[in-house]
Amino acid sequence: MPTDNEFDDNENEDKWFLMFCVYAIISLQFLLAVAVGSVVVSVSRIPHFVLHTAPGLSIYIISIVLCLIIQCVLLDLRNRWPCNCVLFILWTILFASAVGLSCSYSKGRGKTVLETIILISVVAVVLTLHSLYSALRKRDFSLCELFLIGIFLVACVYIPIQVFHPFAKLSTSIFGCLVALAVAGRILLAGNLCINHKFYDPIGAAVIVHLIFLLNNPGRRELIGRR
Known part of the structure; x- marks a missing residue:
């Protein structure tokens, strides 16, 4: 029979591992968005194409809409391999494209978007490493x-x-x-929601980070019931 201390250690390890996976996914998405945004800011023709041409604006809008649709579908199919892998890859690419293309805005707003996603990326990467270290050390x-x-x-x-x-x-x-601070807080809000309902699904938790305000504080039955 495991002792109470061993049970607490295992539970803490599960919580840290969940946050590690969530931060790792967020890091990947925002690092790719930084790469796309850097190219957009550096090449002046891209913002003009995105904002002032019908094909460019269509690509931007479609990437946003598809990103929202795919992440909702992914939450339902997160345990169905290989659909979950394909949807996750598509979701990550579309997210990076949508956020990166948002750097096309003129009058300095595009660079502000780039600065914001850089800040989020740094926070996500460091907290990924911190969560992994804490999980390995079995910290509270x-x-x-x-x-x-x-x-x-x-x-x-x-x-x-x-x-x-x-x-x-x-x-x-x-x-x-x-x-950037609001996004960091939203990640913790989603993590706290999943931990309170013992929902230790990394992909599902990462999707909930993006949908936390749309799901209207889902309960355990709604989270686990999505198959």
Whole structure:
């Protein structure tokens, strides 16, 4: 019979592993979005194509719509291999494309979007490594710890960027910083929801991060009942 301490250690390990998987997926998606956004900002013809031509605007809108549809389907088919793998790859590509193409906006707003996804990427990558380390060390799980680290990382990256290489005006970039903090908080909100309902499905939890405000606080039956 496992002791209470062993049970707590296993539960903490499951929680840290869930957050590790979620942060790893978010890291992958936003790093790809940073790559796409960097190309969009660097090549001036791409923003013109996306914003001022019918095919470009159609590609942008379709990528957003398909991303939303596929992630909803993925939540239902997350346990059906190989459909889940194909849908996950498509979802990641479409997400990176939609977010990256959002950097096409003019008057500095595109660079603000790029700065925001860079901040989110840094937070996600570092917290991925932190969650893995905590899982291996079987540390006590703490969402507050993750959130405080997220705030610290955003500040550590945002301030040097604004001092040495500002992407946009201060007022605009502050809004991007707040969005990055909101995304970090949303990841923790989704993680807390899944942990409270003992829903340790990495792909499902990653989808819930993006749909947390659309699902209207789903219960355990709704989460686990999606097959």
